[in-house]
Amino acid sequence: MPKKAVWQGIFVFFLDILIAMVFDAGSARAEGSAARFQGIVTSLTGQPLTGASVILVAWPGGKEPIARVSTGEDGRFTIEGPAGARVEVVASMEGYCAYRITDVILGVGDQPQAAIALQRGVRVDGAVRAAQGSPVGGATVRVDLFRLRPSGLRKGSESEGSLSSGRAEVKTSEDGSFSLGVLPVADGYLLEVRHPGYPPHDLRLDLTGRASPAQIAIKLPAPAEIRGLVVGKDGSPVAGAMTRAIDLSRSAPTEEEPREASTSDEGVFRVGPLAPGRYRLEIRPPEGLREILGPIDVAAGASVDVGRIVVRPGVAIDGTVVDRRGDPVAGATVKAFRQLQNGRSLERVTRTGEDGRFRAAGLAEGFYTVRVEPKEPHLSQETEDIEAPATGISLEVGTEAVITGTVVDRNGAPLAKLRVWASASNPRSRYDNMGRAEIVDRESGAFRIRGLREGEVIVSARADRRSPVHSEPMYVEAGGSYGPLNLVLEPGHTIEGRVFDRTTGAGIGGAAVSLAADGDVGAITSRDGRFSLEGLRPGQASLSVEHPSYAPTQVNAVISPDEARLLDIPLEPGAELIVSVRTAQGAPA
Template identity: 30%
Template sequence: MERSPVAYSVGPGSVRYRRRRRLARCAARRALPALGLLVAFLAGVLVGLRGGGERHGAVSVAHAARASHALAPTWGSEPVEFLPALDPWERAVIAAVQTGRTPPPDPRAAGPTARPAPAPVPAAEPRAAVQRLSPRARVAGLVLEERGGPIEGARVRLLVGSRRRREVRTGVDGGFALDNLAAGRYTVHAYARGFLPARVPGPVDLSPGGARTDLVLRLRAALAIEGTVRTRDGKPVRGARVWVRRGGAFPTIAVRTDAAGRYRLLGGAPGRNRVYVRHPAYLPPRPRVVSLRAGEGATGIDFVLRAGGAIRLGVHDEAGRPLAIPLWLYDRRGRLVARGRSRDGRARWTGLRSGRYTVFGADEHGRAGRVRIAVRAGRTARAQLVLETGGQVSGRVTDPEGAGVSGVRVRAERLGGRWAREVRTGADGRFEIAGLVEGRYRVRVVPRGAHAPPAPLTLPVAPGQVWSGVAFRLRAGAVVRGEVRAADGGPAGGAIVMAYAPGGSALRSARARADGSFVLEGLPRERLHLFARLGTELAHEPLRIAEPEPPPVRLWCDPMGELRGRVVSLSGRVLRGARVGAQAIEGIVRRRARADRRGRFALRYLYPATYRVWAIAGQQQTERTIVIRPGERIDGFELVIPLP
C-alpha cells in the first residue's frame, strides 16, 4: 500500500483522500492505452504524409493504423492488437524516418508513379559539452525492520550536508534506488510511519560512475505517546499540532489533535523525548520531557493551553476607504512576528503574548503607515491603521565604468526595527523606493555576480519627503574559489560557506558542491573572514584579498565546541533569566543564551578561538575570557555577578 503524508493526519478525511487517489490512478491506467494508441496512429499518419504518394515511401491512412501497432507501447502482459502486422517494407520505412535516413523504395510501386525520395537530413553533430559530462553514480539498498522484514513505502532521503537532494519511496520488497547522481559525499536517511528515522552509518562517498548497492537501513519501531490538549476551562482544542523532534533528515514527527483534543504520536524513542504543542489561537506551552523505556509507550501526556492576545485592525486611507494591503507585525524588539494582509479593510492576529507591537503597512501607490498596539493575553486590542503619502528614495546604480546595472536589489531598512522595502533596478540602472514610513533608513545595494557592494547610506525620511539622485557605484569584486573538507578529511558537500567583513557584517554566502568545492563572487578587496559550517563541524579562515582572483582556499572543519555553566551572585544565589553571551576576540562570532531557573546556560556552535564571555543581571555584569579548542566541551563554567 502506498503511503502519503496525508496518512499521518488524524480523522476520516485522510481515508477518503487515499481512496480518491486510488480511484484516480485506476482511471489513469485505463485511459493510458487509448491515449497511446491515438498518439501512435497520428505518428503513422505523419509517416505516410512525409513519404508522399499512394505506395512509394509512404504509409496510407490504412497503413498508418497498422503502423501504429509497431509504434504504440504495450500495457499489461499482452500487446494491443487491432490490425494485421506490418510487412517488412512498411517497418523499414518507419525505421528510416525515425533515424533520419532515406526511406527505401516500394518494391510494389509502379515506375512512372513513384516519386523520388526526399534528400536525407544530415544528423546534427553531438555537442562537445555532452562528451565532457562525467559518468553518473548510483545508490541502492533496502529498508528493513529490526527483525528483517521489508518496509514498503518508506521515505529515503539523500542529503548533501544538511540539504536534501533526492527522495524516493521503497517498493514492496523494501528496496530503493537513486540514479543519475553526481560524484561526492552523501548521507542516506530513511523513515516510515510507525518507525524511528535511521541513517546509514557514516558518509556515502561516490566516485564518477560509481555505485553503492549494498546499503541496508534497519528501522526500530516507534513508541506511542498519547494524551489530550485542552484549554484552562477544560474545553478540547481541535487541530493543535503535536510533535517530537528527532533531528537528521526527518527533524519532526507530528500529528494533530482530533475533535476531542486527543492525539496519538508514533514517534517516541527509548530515553528522553521532548513533546511540543502549537496552536495559532493559543500561547505555546513549555515542552514536556517524556522518558520512555524500550517497548513501552506513554499515556496521559496532557497539555493545557492559555488563550493569547489578539489584534483587530482596521486599514483605510485618509478618505476612510478600506484597503487590501500587505501588513507586517513586529514586537518591541524589532523582530518580525507575523505577516498578513487586510481584507475589506480588516486584519486580525491571534495567539500573541502580552507586550507592545507595531504594525507596518504599505501599498503600491507609495502610501504607508504604522500603528503601535499594546496587547494583553486573553484580550483583543483594536486599532486603526491610516495610510498616507510615504517617503521616497530614488537614484541609479552604475558599474565601475559608469554604465547602469539592471536587476540589482536595493533595500531601504528602517533603523530601530527590521521593516524594510526592496526593489530592483531597471534596464538603465534606476530605482525608486516608495512607501516609506517616518524614520531613519539605511539604504544599501545587494549586487549580483562579480561586483562588490558599495558603502550604504543613512537617510532620514519624513512623510512625503523625496530623496532623489542617490547614486551607487559598484566596485570590481574578487572571486574566491576553494574547497571545504570535513573533520575526517572527506569532502564537505553541502557545507555553508560565508564571508564576513571585519566588523561582522555578512558579505556573501554559498553552498559547497558534492565534492566540497565552492565559489564566492563579488567580494571586496580587503580583509575578511571565511566561515564554513557542516552540521556540528565548523571552520574559520581569515583572508586578505588584494587581487581579482586569489589562490584557492581550503577550509578544514573541526568539531564544534560547547560551553556550559551557571550564573550566580556573590552569595551563591542562582540568577534566573540572566543574559549570557560569548564573542570571539576578532569580533565576528557571537553567541547568546539565557540562564534557566537553576541559573544554567549553554553556548553551542563555538569554533576554536579565544572568547570573551559575559553575563548581565539587572544593572550589574561580569566578564571572563576562555579558550575553546576543537571539539572541546567545557562544563562547570561559573560567572559571578556582583549582587548580594
C-alpha cells in the first residue's frame, strides 16, 4: 500500500476519534448544564425577608433537596438546578409557613422572577389523653382551616397549612404527643381527633396572639354506646340489619359519622364508641323497611339499651342493566332514590352481578329514581318514575366518548402546570359533559379526556403564564374515540401596575390584585405597591383590588401585545359602605 494512503487512513482514524470526543464533551456539558431560578421572598405585607431558606426538590415525590440557598438582605435569591429538571421550589423561614411552587421545569420557556409571600405562622404541638388521664397513642389529629388562603395567592403555589384542601394531619405517638407543624395565624381552625376506641372529638382553635409553639391539651370523653335487638313481625331475629347512630347535636356529620354496626345472627347490635349527646337511630334490614328511633340521650361512658325493635317487610325493584348492544353490565352500582315532593331520598344501594341483574329490596311502595353508575367505559344513567314494587325492568347505559391530543408551546416544548378540560358548547350547567381529563405524558404534553357523553364539546387548556386556548366545537358520539387534537398555548401577556393610597400617594403593600373573570390569576403587591399579572389574553380586562384597610375597587384595563402599560390604582382608605333602604314607592323605609 502506498505511504500516502497509509497516512490518509491514519489521519481519518484520528479525526473520527477527535470528532467523537468533541461530541461526547458537548453532550456531557448539555446534560450537566445548570439553569437558574430567581425570585424574592417577602412577608404578606411586602417586607423583604432576609435569611429565608429556598430549596429545590425533585417533583413529584422528591424528598432530598437538590439545591439550597438563603435570601439576601433584600429578600432576593438565585438557585441553580439541572436544566430541564422538573422540581418543586420550597421557601421557608422560622415563624412563617412554608410556601411551595410545584411542577417547575428549569430552563424551559420564559421564567420570570418568582414573587413569594410568606404568611406568619405558629407551631402547634400537643398531647391527647383519655378521660382518666392515660395517653392515647395512634390517634389521628387533623386541623381544617375554615378560611380560604390569603386572597391573591395563585393556585398551585400554595402556603403550607392553608392548602386548597385546608388540612394538616398527623398521628399521636405512644405518649399521646403530636405536632402539626407551622400553621398560618388565624382564628378559623377546627381541630379533629379520631381514634377507633373513642368517640369523635372536635374543638375550635384560635392562633391569633398565641406564642410559638402553641401547646394544645386534648382530653377525649369516655366512650358510650347504643345497643338493642332487631326482630321481624313474627318475632324472629333479623341478621345483617345496618344500625346507624346520627348525632343530632352536629349541624353536619363528619366523614366518620354516622357510627354504624350490623346486627348479629341473633339480631343484636352495639353502635359505638359514641360521644355524649343526643342521637337518632336508623335501622335498615336487608329486606324490610327502614325504622327510625329517637331522640336518644347518651351520657359519657353510658351503654343505652333501646330494647326490642320490630321491623316491617318492604317491597323491591329488580331488573337488569345492559349496554346499547343488549349485553349485561356487571359490577355497576345501582342506587334507588325515593321521589319526594321537595326532592328525593336515597333508600338503597346495590350492585349488578355477572349477569347484569340487581335487586333493591326493603323499599316502601311509591315512585323511585334509579341511578346506575357502571364502570368504564360505560356512563352513568338515571331513570325516573319507577313504581315499586317493580320486577324485570331493563336499564340501558351508554358508552363514553374519548378525546386524546397534545398541548405544547409554539416551539413544541412541554408546559408547566398544564390543565386540560372539556365542556359542552351549549351547557345547561358549568358541569355538563366535562368528562375526566388527565395528562398522560407531561414530557410530550399528551392528554386524554374520558367519560364524555354524546354531544358537541369544546376542549380547553391553560398553563402557567400562558393564555388559555380553546378548540373548535366538535361532535362526539357514544363509544367514539377522537384525536389526536393538537393545541398550542401562546405566551400570555402581562399587566404591571402600582396600588397606592389616594390621600398620601404612598404605595400599598399586601393588596390582593386579581383578574375579576378568573380568580386563578392574581398577585400580592410588594412593599411599594407594585404588582405583575401574567398569562393574560389580549383585550379588555377587569381587575379586582382588595386590602383590609381600604375599600375594594375594580378597574378596567386593555391588554395589548404591542404596548406595555403601567396601571396606577388608587385606593380610598377606610371607606364605609352606606346602604339606603326604600319602599317600593321610593319613600325611605
